[in-house]
Amino acid sequence: MFENLADRLGGVFDRLTRQGALTEADVQTAMREVRTALLEADVSLPVAREFTRAIERKATGQQVTKSVTPGQQVVKIVHDELVRVLGGETDPGPLKIDNPPAPILMVGLQGGGKTTTTAKLARRLKEREGKKVLMASLDTNRPAAMEQLAILGQQIGVDTLPIVPGEDPVAIARRAKTQASLGGYDVYMLDTAGRLHIDEVLIQQAADVRDVVKPRETLLVVDGLTGQVAVEVAKEFDDKIGVSGVVLTRMDGDGRGGAALSMRSVTGKPIRFVGLGEKLDALETFDPERIAGRILGM
Amino acid sequence: VPRRTLDDAMLEEIEDLLVASDMGVETALRVTANLAEGRMGRRLSVPEIKEILAGEVARIMEGVARPMPLYPKRPQVVLVVGVNGSGKTTTIGKLASQFRAAGKTVVIAAGDTFRAAAVEQLQVWGQRAGVPVLTAAQGSDPASLAFDAMERAGRDGADLLLIDTAGRLQNRQDLMEELAKIVRVIRKKDPSAPHNTLLVIDATTGQNALSQVEIFQKIADVSGLVMTKLDGTAKGGVLVALADRFGLPIHAIGVGEQIDDLAPFDPQEFARALTGAA
Ligand SMILES: Nc1nc2c(ncn2[C@@H]2O[C@H](COP(=O)(O)OP(=O)(O)OP(=O)(O)O)[C@@H](O)[C@H]2O)c(=O)[nH]1
Ligand SMILES: Nc1nc2c(ncn2[C@@H]2O[C@H](COP(=O)(O)OP(=O)(O)OP(=O)(O)O)[C@@H](O)[C@H]2O)c(=O)[nH]1
Ligand SMILES: [K+]
Ligand SMILES: [Mg+2]
Ligand SMILES: [Mg+2]
Numbered sequence: 001m002f003e004n005l006a007d008r009l010g011g012v013f014d015r016l017t018r019q020g021a022l023t024e025a026d027v028q029t030a031m032r033e034v035r036t037a038l039l040e041a042d043v044s045l046p047v048a049r050e051f052t053r054a055i056e057r058k059a060t061g062q063q064v065t066k067s068v069t070p071g072q073q074v075v076k077i078v079h080d081e082l083v084r085v086l087g088g089e090t091d092p093g094p095l096k097i098d099n100p101p102a103p104i105l106m107v108g109l110q111g112g113g114k115t116t117t118t119a120k121l122a123r124r125l126k127e128r129e130g131k132k133v134l135m136a137s138l139d140t141n142r143p144a145a146m147e148q149l150a151i152l153g154q155q156i157g158v159d160t161l162p163i164v165p166g167e168d169p170v171a172i173a174r175r176a177k178t179q180a181s182l183g184g185y186d187v188y189m190l191d192t193a194g195r196l197h198i199d200e201v202l203i204q205q206a207a208d209v210r211d212v213v214k215p216r217e218t219l220l221v222v223d224g225l226t227g228q229v230a231v232e233v234a235k236e237f238d239d240k241i242g243v244s245g246v247v248l249t250r251m252d253g254d255g256r257g258g259a260a261l262s263m264r265s266v267t268g269k270p271i272r273f274v275g276l277g278e279k280l281d282a283l284e285t286f287d288p289e290r291i292a293g294r295i296l297g298m
Numbered sequence: 299v300p301r302r303t304l305d306d307a308m309l310e311e312i313e314d315l316l317v318a319s320d321m322g323v324e325t326a327l328r329v330t331a332n333l334a335e336g337r338m339g340r341r342l343s344v345p346e347i348k349e350i351l352a353g354e355v356a357r358i359m360e361g362v363a364r365p366m367p368l369y370p371k372r373p374q375v376v377l378v379v380g381v382n383g384s385g386k387t388t389t390i391g392k393l394a395s396q397f398r399a400a401g402k403t404v405v406i407a408a409g410d411t412f413r414a415a416a417v418e419q420l421q422v423w424g425q426r427a428g429v430p431v432l433t434a435a436q437g438s439d440p441a442s443l444a445f446d447a448m449e450r451a452g453r454d455g456a457d458l459l460l461i462d463t464a465g466r467l468q469n470r471q472d473l474m475e476e477l478a479k480i481v482r483v484i485r486k487k488d489p490s491a492p493h494n495t496l497l498v499i500d501a502t503t504g505q506n507a508l509s510q511v512e513i514f515q516k517i518a519d520v521s522g523l524v525m526t527k528l529d530g531t532a533k534g535g536v537l538v539a540l541a542d543r544f545g546l547p548i549h550a551i552g553v554g555e556q557i558d559d560l561a562p563f564d565p566q567e568f569a570r571a572l573t574g575a576a
Contacts, residue, residue, distance in 0.1 A: 036323050042504030045318045109502065110527065110555065111383030141555065143422030148415035155414070196530045223383065227320040227504025229532040250382060254469040255506040278382065278413070278465075 004297030005037040005078065009071035020063070022070060027059045030074045041256030041295045044231040047265045055081055079292050085265060087288035092245070092270035096216045097131070101180035102187050105215035107206055107241055109233060110194030113249035113275055114221045115145065118191040119152035120275065120283040121219075121247075126158055131186040136161035136176035138169035138209060139193035149191055156280055159183075169193070173209045190215070197236035206241050217244045219272065222259060224248040230259035231266050238267045249275035251291075252282065260291050301341040309334055312347065319535030319572045320504050325542055329354050345576060352566075352575035358538055359565035364547040366393075366494055366522060373405070373451040373459040375484060375491035377444075379477060379518050380498035381510060382465030385526030385552050387416065389498050390460050391423025392552070392560035398427055402457040407447035408433045409440045409480065410464040420462055426557050440464065440476065441483040448487045461492070468513035478517050495520050496549065501527045501534040508536070511544050526552030529559070533572045 012029055022030075031052050038048040055078055064073045097104065104121070106114045118135055125131040135153055137160070139145035146163045153160035161176050173190055180188035190209065195202035210218065220234065220243045237243050246263050251274040260271055271286040302308060309330050316326035332354050333347075342350075368374065376393070378386045387410070394404045406424050408431055410416035417433045424431035432450060434443040444461050451459040463480065466473035484491050497520040499507050514520050525534050528551045537548060548563040569575070 039317055039323050040505055042320075042506070045314055109530070111385065111500065113383060142419070144415040144418035147418050148413075151414035198531055223500070223502065225381070225500075225503050225506040227502060227532065227536065228318050229320075229502050229530065232531055233502075250467060252470070253381070253467040253506065254509055255504070258504070 005034065006071065006075050006296070006298065008033040008037060009074050010069070013069060013071040022059050022062050022064060022073065024060050026070060027056055027074075030059070031056050034074070034078055037296065038258060038261075041258035041297070042225075042227045042230070043258035043295070044228050044262040047231060047262045050265070051081070051085070051261070075296065079296060079298075082261065082292035082295060083288045086260060086271065086291055088264070088268070088270055092272070095272070096244075097125070097187050099216070100186040101134075101177070102216040103177065103180075103213040104187060104189045105206075105210060105213065105218040106189065106191050106221055107218060107237060107243070108194060108221035109196060109223070112194065112221045112223045113247075114194065115139070115148050115152070115191050116278065116280075117219075117221050117247050117249060117273070117275055117283070118149065118189050119156055119158070120280050121273070122153075122158045122189055123156040123280050124283060125187055126156070132184065133158050134161060134176065134180050134183065134185040134188040135159070135191065136172055136188065137163075137191045138172050139191060140167070140169055141193040145193065152280065169205055170208050170212055173212050177213050197233045203236070203240045210241055218242055219245050219247050220263075220269075221247045221249060222263060224251040224257050224259060224274070225253055225255040226259040230262040234263040234267045238269065243267060243269050245270050245272040247271075247273045247275065248286070252276040256297065257291050257294050261295060299343040299345065301343045304334065304337050304340050304342055312351065315573070316351075316535065319533035321535035322505050322508075322539045325539040328542070329358075329538070348573045348575035351573040352569040355538055355569035355572055356565045358541050359548075359568060362541045362545060362548050363563045363565045364522070364549065365562055366496070366549040369493050371490065371493055373448065373456045374493045375448065375459045375461065375488065376494045376496060377461045377463065377481070377484070377492035377518065378496050378498060379463050379514055379520070380465065381467050381500075384465065384498045384500040384503075386465065386498045387420050387423065387462055388555065389496075389524055389526060389552060389560065390420065390462050391427055392557055394423065394427035394429045394460055395557045396560060397458055398429060403455070404429045404458045404460065405447065405451045405454065405456040406431045407443055407459060407461045409443055409462045411436055411438050411440050411443065412464040416462075416464065441480045444480050445483050445487055448484065448491070468510050474513065474517045481518055494522060496522050496524050498524045498526060501525050501530065501532040503536065505536065508539060508543065511540055511546065515544065515546070520546060522547045522549045524548070524550050524552065525563075529553040534568070535572055537568070538572075
């Protein structure tokens with residue numbers, strides 16, 4: 001539906017077809033296209049702006065190698081910078097889940113994929129790392145949310161905390177913590193109700209849960225199709241609850257996934273996993289190269 | 299109030315405001331150009347600009363603001379489709395409650411036979427709305443459930459049959475084919491059905507909504523849109539791009555998780571929220 005960056009820049013530079021170094025004027029023309037490509041990929045405006053400025057500095061004066069066109073050269077600069085920002089400066093290392101029982105808190109907006117991702121991750125920890133995992137649903141809000149997690153637990157052979165009707169999320173978190181210690185679990189995962197980043201009551205409730213369990217990882221689960229609001233969501237969840245990593249879901253779709261760049265730039269927190277389907281094995285570790293290519297429509 | 303001359307720099311700021319609402323670059327440029335026409339060089343205050351912008355947006359949206367049409371059909375079949383997690387099931391609960399309050403008899407079919415506890419979730423909504431929910435076993439064929447539900451709704455003389463479907467991404471051909479089959483089977487029973495096919499779109503969605511509408515329309519003959527989660531801070535600007543490109547009616551908006559949190563789509567209000575006009 002949208003033109004990719006290579007085509008856009010091809011068009012711009014065809015008219016210029018210069019050799020030698022990229023002049024300031026070339027770069028400025030190109031930046032307009034880069035900005036548009038990022039925005040069409042749903043990168044948030046402030047992030048797109050900052051990113052283009054960084055690129056502009058890097059690209060101006062660069063020699064265009066003989067074997068490529070100026071357009072290809074700019075695409076490469078943009079791509080490399082995307083990979084750099086998406087991947088971060090330092091390797092985040094494995095999830096911090098030694099020290100059993102290690103709590104993992106899952107948070108995010110409504111419908112982003114928290115419950116499904118909780119089960120996917122539990123399955124992965126069980127099967128790849130041999131961890132004994134307990135899952136608990138703190139979602140007292142959405143109809144049948146607890147049943148949903150319990151069914152998923154059965155499907156993957158992972159225990160779920162027994163449902164006690166009427167219990168509030170903080171009490172459930174306490175019970176999960178106790179059960180995880182007594183039951184000899186390596187990891188316990190807390191799935192929470194979806195909440196808006198501006199819902200002060202529910203955000204505070206998640207902060208209360210955090211204070212009770214002191215999670216080793218707090219994963220923000222975000223729909224990969226998210227648009228401009230990504231920056232605000234990531235910032236609020238990180239400020240109010242504290243986020244240690246991001247999971248991007250629905251990356252099996254045909255969305256460009258610009259939210260990845262927005263989230264990463266704003267929080268500085270690693271993107272840990274991507275969801276690639278409804279099935280419980282459809283979770284992969286994050287690969288900056290792949291997402292960079294997608295954002296650019298390549 | 300301070301005034302500034304409407305120049306290129308200012309137009310760029312306006313364009314940015316629109317882009318930040320998820321309108322997309324192309325539509326934002328067009329709306330900005332409309333605003334600029336005949337006004338370049340004029341001195342305008344920020345509230346005045348927002349007012350004009352809101353007017354532009356409302357003008358585009360007025361043509362598509364339409365409640366879901368009711369037909370003298372019994373049952374009138376309403377198929378609800380969309381990507382995963384957009385709010386289909388919740389919206390069905392809200393719609394059922396509204397139609398019931400309007401004196402209609404309603405039946406719901408739990409056509410998401412895939413997702414864990416999708417049926418249980420809809421059953422709770424059915425109870426809340428006071429409407430029966432027809433179900434089938436998990437993993438069973440949603441098309442045959444739809445067929446059975448039409449028969450049952452017909453027998454019971456229900457005014458409306460609301461059919462939930464599993465969430466599916468529009469690029470997943472297998473799942474889109476499953477949806478096409480649901481429509482085919484429904485038409486076997488009543489060639490004029492589904493009388494409404496509602497595509498539910500999450501307001502946090504960015505430009506992918508364009509692809510959602512394009513493909514769902516192709517496969518399932520979408521007749522109208524519902525945008526959910528407008529109670530958040532996402533402005534839903536992509537609706538403007540959708541109105542511009544597809545012109546599909548927007549029937550309602552979701553503004554919360556409770557049963558009454560479904561409102562008619564009001565173009566004026568939408569435009570004001572989007573542009574920040576007072
Ligand atoms: N295609 C696809 N669907 C996904 C993915 N992850 C989750 N889903 C689907 O998205 C929908 C919502 O997922 P949930 O796990 O219920 O989301 P949630 O965040 O727990 O939702 P709430 O608890 O209501 O806030 C379901 O239909 C899932 O099957 C993914 O990576 N790809
Ligand atoms: N804030 C807010 N949340 C909503 C709205 N509509 C639905 N939700 C929430 O979004 C989440 C997903 O809603 P569902 O109705 O389960 O979505 P769905 O499209 O049926 O999801 P799948 O069947 O998994 O594809 C739930 O947590 C709902 O409570 C809305 O208008 N505002
Ligand atoms: K979403
Ligand atoms: Mg959930
Ligand atoms: Mg549903």
